[in-house]
Amino acid sequence: MEDQPLATALDSLAQIPAPFDSNQFTLVEQLTQWARRRIDERVFRPGMRMPSIRQLAVDKGVSRFTVVEAYERLVATGYLESRRGSGFYVREQRSPVLAPKRSRAVPTTMDVTWLLNAMLQTTVPEKGPGLGYLPNAWLDGEMLANGLRSVARRSGALLQYAVPQGYAPLRQQLQTRLAEIEIAASPEQIVLLSGVTQGLDLVARLHVAPGDAVMVGDPAWFQMFGRFAAQGARLIGFPYTSNGPDLDALEALAKEWRPKLLVINSALQNPTGTSLSAAQAFRILQIAERYDFKIVEDDIYGDLCPMGASIARLASLDQLKRVIYLSSFSKTLAANLRVGYLACEAGLARRVADQKMLVGFTTPEINERLVYQILTEGHYRRHVERLRQKLDQAREPAARKLERVGLRLFAEPNAGMFLWADARRDSSTIAAAAHEAGFLFAPGALFSPSQTPSSWMRFNVANLNDPLLFDFLARQMDA
Incomplete structure (x- = not known):
């Protein structure tokens, strides 16, 4: 009986309805929310003059009264200030929504924080070609709901603190899963995490001191850049080719910078979609031994690889002597189910x-x-196989559509969710225009440790189904 309230709560969580339709808002409310989102996301920055009442009314197809009412609400809630005879200006925010002040100037282009915030607020997959996860419709909510109900029936232990390394039966199960890809790891060598991001944070805290060099892909997953930079690391980017990392450049950089860590995707690299061959993996391990650095292998996309694919994991060749292996279930089960794990040497x-x-x-x-x-x-294997099949069906049509509007593909991955494409002009400019058109793009500058302007963009093949998106891209490519 004591577990019944928890079981009821878990069952309710599994049945939470989708967010309500934005059409239920009045025009004033919709316009107010539009402006607030752009201020919160730093598209409209403090001190910037807002569009005039007449201009915004024409642009949005509403009356001047609607614009006046929306602006007044934004003044009342502290988002804008009215300057007589001059117009409305974005007020300096005192809420934690905005980033803290830094000694350097705030960048005027989109940054990583902007993209992360925008990703979390995008609820319509077709409007998010730059998203880094699969749409809800592709995932198995019923499988999760049934699992929650089963867990609730045996929930007495949930009233206690968990153990530091994580739930022991899951670590034992992960030992079996790792053995399938030829990584020998005992439960004592596995630590459960809230995701790969936490794993990178913990590794950075233990291995990186201010001034240390950390080698990362250029391009690569943008969120880790900020984590290592916050630890005081010097980020050194190594380039990619259509066949994977440029190993000659990687070795030259390792020789010059003597890094403490190398962080790399072995399978379906984000954003290029490339994977390591056995020869590439062997050479990376040789370089690591020669210049004495550890390797953090991020295998978060590994489950999306075809069964029997000839992809080499560094940890399987090294057996966790120099390699720290990371993975997670957030890409295959649910983005909000924060369960990842790290495998490494026992000490x-x-x-x-x-x-x-x-x-x-x-x-x-x-x-x-x-x-x-x-x-x-036993449900997970079948679920992942369905995901692979859906991605395989979506990838080729998505690639051809992108090429037809004028983009050039970096590579043609045979698995995974990402395509890396060249627009031949600054992709941040395209992303800004897309944001106003209601689409979330992932511009290439965010995938570079130097954040320099780029013509490349990341596309999620699962979210390329809206004809209006390709109409927009065609116009941008012709601009």
Whole structure:
């Protein structure tokens, strides 16, 4: 009986309805929300003059009264200030929505924080070609709901603190899964995390001191740049070719900078979609040994690889001597189900678990039990196979559509969700125009550790189904 309230709550969570339709808002409310989003996302920055009442009324197809009412509401809520005879201006925000002041000038282009915020607010997949996760319709909500109900029926242990390394049965199950890709790791070598991001944070805290060099792909997953930079690291980007990392350039940079870490995707690299061959993996390990640095292998997309694919994991060749292996279930089960894991040498695993306790105590065992339930019931393999099939069906048509509007593909991946495409002009400019048109793009500058302007963009093949998107891209390519 004591578990019944928790079971009821979990069952309710599995049935939460989708967000309400924006058409239920009045024109004033819709215009107010439009302006607030752009201020919160720093498209409209403090001190910037807002469009005139007449201009905005024409642009949005509404009356001047609607614009006046919306602006007045924004003044009342502290977003704008009215300057008599001059117009309305964005007020300096005192809420935590905006980034803290820095000693350097605030950039005038889109940044990583902008994209992360925008990704979390995009609810219509077809409007998010730059999103980094699969649409809800592709995932199995019923499988998660059934798992939650099963966990709730055995929830007495959830009232206690979890153990630092994470739920032991799940770590034992992960030992079996890692063995399937020829990585030998005991449960004592595995630490459960809230995702790959937490794993990178813990590794940075343990291995990186201010001034240390960390080698990352250029391009690569943008969120890790900020994490290592916050630790005081010097980010050194190595280039990619259509066949994977440029290993001659990587070795030259390793020789020059003597890095502490190399961070790399072995399978379906984000954003290029390339994967390591056995020869490439062997050479990377040789370079790491020659210049004495550790490798952080991010295999978050590994489950999206075809069964039997000839993709080499660095950890399987090295057996966790120099390699720290990271993965997660957020891309295949649910973005909001924050369960990842790290596998490494046993002594380092204990240090990672200690650091995890100091930083955030333990990870929620309810999430870990849910993943264990799904893995052991045998549903996960079939679910992932369905995802692979859907991606395979979407990838080729998406690639051809992008080429028809004038974009050039970096590579033609045979798996995964990403295409990396060249627009031959600054993609940040295209992304800004797309944002106004209601689309979320991922411009190439955000995937570079130097954040320099780029003509490249990342596309998610699962979210390229809106004809209006390709109409927009065609106009931009002709501009």
